[in-house]
Amino acid sequence: AQSVTQPDIHITVSEGASLELRCNYSYGATPYLFWYVQSPGQGLQLLLKYFSGDTLVQGIKGFEAEFKRSQSSFNLRKPSVHWSDAAEYFCAVGSYNTDKLIFGTGTRLQVFP
Amino acid sequence: GAVVSQHPSWVICKSGTSVKIECRSLDFQATTMFWYRQFPKQSLMLMATSNEGSKATYEQGVEKDKFLINHASLTLSTLTVTSAHPEDSSFYICSAGSYDRTGLHNEQFFGPGTRLTVL
Numbered sequence: 013a014q015s016v017t018q019p020d021i022h023i024t025v026s027e028g029a030s031l032e033l034r035c036n037y038s039y040g041a042t043p044y045l046f047w048y049v050q051s052p053g054q055g056l057q058l059l060l061k062y063f064s065g066d067t068l069v070q071g072i073k074g075f076e077a078e079f080k081r082s083q084s085s086f087n088l089r090k091p092s093v094h095w096s097d098a099a100e101y102f103c104a105v106g107s108y109n110t111d112k113l114i115f116g117t118g119t120r121l122q123v124f125p
Numbered sequence: 126g127a128v129v130s131q132h133p134s135w136v137i138c139k140s141g142t143s144v145k146i147e148c149r150s151l152d153f154q155a156t157t158m159f160w161y162r163q164f165p166k167q168s169l170m171l172m173a174t175s176n177e178g179s180k181a182t183y184e185q186g187v188e189k190d191k192f193l194i195n196h197a198s199l200t201l202s203t204l205t206v207t208s209a210h211p212e213d214s215s216f217y218i219c220s221a222g223s224y225d226r227t228g229l230h231n232e233q234f235f236g237p238g239t240r241l242t243v244l
Contacts, residue, residue: 055218056235102168111157111222113233117168
């Protein structure tokens with residue numbers, strides 16, 4: 013079955029610390045992978061996406077993610093977290109031959125000063 | 126990037142009434158739009174896929190007579206919650222799909238969401 017797993021429901025980090033949000037997927041076709049961020053009461057903003065090519069993808073706001081096919085993972089990283097990064101983060105998977113995205117359950121990030 | 130708007134951003138209605146939510150792609154033509162529902166502190170659940178000029182495709186378990194979707198133009202899709210009840214209260218988010226020159230799926234652009242509260 014196709015699915016996306018975000019093992020961490022809630023993560024708390026100090027401002028300036030590094031961050032890694034985990035994402036694992038199970039998908040039959042070649043995956044397109046996405047990370048979105050959602051602030052409270054808002055829609056989703058795309059942070060980055062992977063379709064093909066270089067497995068290390070750079071996104072907005074200083075985020076990056078690495079696609080590891082052997083581990084079926086697409087973890088999101090940021091070297092130094094800012095207080096404004098506090099939000100809900102969603103990993104999603106799709107494919108070139110489907111319009112649908114499958115979302116993970118999300119990871120809520122809290123940032124302490 | 127592409128901009129998708131939703132209107133209204135929030136709505137409160139009485140039980141039994143119908144509510145219409147609009148989703149517009151402001152600067153691109155969206156042949157496909159998607160409607161999601163999000164419960165508090167949960168992920169997005171796809172309700173239906175809407176293609177311009179044709180009937181929407183509903184996900185399993187979503188009542189098509191309850192949630193009417195119309196995609197009348199390349200820039201507008203509407204979701205009407207008919208005879209709304211308190212259990213329909215939720216955050217509804219739409220997105221519009223974009224495609225590359227070969228017609229392959231590229232990414233979805235999300236609207237800001239509509240908070241529906243049914244009293």
